[in-house]
Amino acid sequence: MCHDPILKHWNQRAALADKAGSDDVIAKKIEIKAISNHITDGMVVAEFGCGNAKTAITLRSQHNIELFCFDFSPEMIRHSATLVEKAGMTDHIHLAVCDVRSEPEIRQNFDLVYTERMIINLPDWETQAKAIQYLLKTLKPGGRYLMCENSKDGLDALNSLRISVGLQSISPPWHNVYLVDHLVASLKWPEARLVNVEPFSATYYFLSRVVNASMAALEKTTPAYDAPVNQLALKLPPFGDCSQGKLWVFEKDHVGSPT
Numbered sequence: 001m002c003h004d005p006i007l008k009h010w011n012q013r014a015a016l017a018d019k020a021g022s023d024d025v026i027a028k029k030i031e032i033k034a035i036s037n038h039i040t041d042g043m044v045v046a047e048f049g050c051g052n053a054k055t056a057i058t059l060r061s062q063h064n065i066e067l068f069c070f071d072f073s074p075e076m077i078r079h080s081a082t083l084v085e086k087a088g089m090t091d092h093i094h095l096a097v098c099d100v101r102s103e104p105e106i107r108q109n110f111d112l113v114y115t116e117r118m119i120i121n122l123p124d125w126e127t128q129a130k131a132i133q134y135l136l137k138t139l140k141p142g143g144r145y146l147m148c149e150n151s152k153d154g155l156d157a158l159n160s161l162r163i164s165v166g167l168q169s170i171s172p173p174w175h176n177v178y179l180v181d182h183l184v185a186s187l188k189w190p191e192a193r194l195v196n197v198e199p200f201s202a203t204y205y206f207l208s209r210v211v212n213a214s215m216a217a218l219e220k221t222t223p224a225y226d227a228p229v230n231q232l233a234l235k236l237p238p239f240g241d242c243s244q245g246k247l248w249v250f251e252k253d254h255v256g257s258p259t
Helices: 005-013 025-036 054-062 074-086 125-137 152-164 181-185 202-219 228-234
Strands: 044-048 066-071 093-097 110-116 139-150 192-198 245-252
Touching (some): 025 202, 025 228, 054 066, 054 074, 074 093, 125 139, 139 152, 139 192, 152 181, 181 192, 202 228
Parallel strands (some): 044 066, 044 110, 066 093
């Protein structure tokens, strides 16, 4: 019997195909695009919190890379194996059950590591910061960690816009602790540094959670995730500061680099 409610939640979602990680399929596409922009052929890449490997399979279809995918949910890994085999990628996507909280020994040093809404499933900032440090240790010198996670500051900016048009504030899901921007920026390690923050989802959240939600409220309907106005974000660049999803880019120092 599983006594971890967050683990139980993800075990139960494992069979939901494209919606296993999120019901918001467009947001997922935008996340994958933001991560893909940093990947080049020949990289050895790791994903921690891979879910059902939807992102890994998409990235492998776009780039000639080797992926090592980890998740703390055995059910997610079980479904991942089926989907990876169906995609014909078993030689290039390697799966394992792994909980970053236990800091397992990973022998492979990676060119690039990414998480996609995994850190926010950890219970508090102390645990999150410890996990970030662990992930940085799995990188090769000069490697990068792409932290594709949700920002409390971005959500606050989004809620300010929603309130201005008469909509209610959005709260994070019960199992998430969104990241506070200044806490992430204050992280200091001798071997790595934060080099960029990309507010890649700002346009999408403005269109979907403000414009589409306002239109639906006027029409007394439920806003649809796949509404045409939401899909515009797949073609438009990000603008504004209401980026709930952000990509924090960390870089590990090369050997001999000054700290």
